[in-house]
Amino acid sequence: MANSPSSKKRARQIERRTAVNKARKSRIRTFIRKVEEAIAGGDQAVAKEALRTAQPEIMRGVTKGVLHANTASRKVSRLSSRVKALA
Structure with a gap:
């Protein structure tokens, strides 16, 4: 448990930051899921x-430090190739 005032403050900051990052990650997953559902539906226009x-x-997850740049690029690349494959 945090004892010094500075460590207590850090603990509070980390708690807030974690909540924000969790919300961001959840939002990103929701957008990805919408793309995957559109791909499963088979409609290329909707998926695109x-x-x-x-x-x-x-x-945006990359700039905010939630995702690594390569991870984000890989996800976008794989989704776009799956959307292209619908044609």
């Missing part, structure tokens, strides 16, 4: 639109 809205959200 879902990917177009998901991509900036995934990349």
Whole structure:
């Protein structure tokens, strides 16, 4: 348990940051799931639109430090190749 005032403050900051990061990750997963559902539906137009809205959200995760850049790029790449395969 944190004892010094500075360590107590750090614990509070980490708690807030964790909540924010958790919400961001959840939001990213929701966007990815929408793309995957559109792919499963088989409609390329809907899937393409879902990917177009998901991509900036995934990349925002990188700038906010929630995802690693390579992880985000890999996810976008794999989703886009699956959307292309629907044609």
